[in-house]
Amino acid sequence: MRKILFFSFCNFLVHTIFSQSFTISPGNEIISFAPLNTYITATAKFRNETAADLVFGWQLLEKTTPEGWDYSYCDYNTCYTATDYNGIMAPVIPGDSGFVKVNVLTTHEGWAHFKIRVFNYNEPSDADTVQFWFNGLASVNSNEPGPHISIYPNPIVEGGKLNLDQLSEQTKITILNSSGQTVFGTVAGKTSISIDMNLVKGIYFLRLDNGEHHENRKIIVY
Numbered sequence: 001m002r003k004i005l006f007f008s009f010c011n012f013l014v015h016t017i018f019s020q021s022f023t024i025s026p027g028n029e030i031i032s033f034a035p036l037n038t039y040i041t042a043t044a045k046f047r048n049e050t051a052a053d054l055v056f057g058w059q060l061l062e063k064t065t066p067e068g069w070d071y072s073y074c075d076y077n078t079c080y081t082a083t084d085y086n087g088i089m090a091p092v093i094p095g096d097s098g099f100v101k102v103n104v105l106t107t108h109e110g111w112a113h114f115k116i117r118v119f120n121y122n123e124p125s126d127a128d129t130v131q132f133w134f135n136g137l138a139s140v141n142s143n144e145p146g147p148h149i150s151i152y153p154n155p156i157v158e159g160g161k162l163n164l165d166q167l168s169e170q171t172k173i174t175i176l177n178s179s180g181q182t183v184f185g186t187v188a189g190k191t192s193i194s195i196d197m198n199l200v201k202g203i204y205f206l207r208l209d210n211g212e213h214h215e216n217r218k219i220i221v222y
Helices: 002-018
Strands: 022-025 029-035 038-048 056-064 070-075 086-088 097-106 110-120 123-137 150-152 161-165 171-176 182-188 193-196 202-209 214-221
Touching: 022 110, 022 123, 029 038, 029 097, 038 110, 038 123, 056 070, 097 110, 097 123, 123 214, 171 193, 182 193
Parallel strands: 029 123
Antiparallel strands: 022 038, 038 097, 056 086, 056 110, 070 097, 110 123, 150 161, 161 193, 171 182, 171 202, 202 214
């Protein structure tokens, strides 16, 4: 019985020491689509899960933006310019949330990517990361493929075949990497095609355009 109590106490200590003091919403990855010349904001919230006030800090780890795009950052309760790379938020009471916003002005087609580390300022190892993706499009009708289009498998193994079924004929298919560079392009002459994904591991973006409808999907190659 003593052994059981001892191991239970050890498990409690491990959970207490290593559990994260905050949770992220809506998630660690936020993808936004916007027409050109549009000001768009994406927000990640950080909920204080402790019983005391919590001060959050943040640090920009990675950034890729198309030339000519304008961008800035805001947190709880300060806004920053594009030349700022970190900040410290006002204290957040238990159960409430701090936040980081990335604000982007899309001036031409392309992808922007921001990777931000958020941490407990009084315990910097208590940290997590959130990634923001922004896609500037000439026009936007849908962020996700409609239910009639089948795209599989996703995630896909490096070198595997990506299958697209029930496409409209003459659909333009484009795959971009995380820097917004086109790595594959074709026009589907039939309703079903397979694409050899001879790409390095990472995150890619599939765009479908039949002239009337634009759809976008994140593809993960592992």
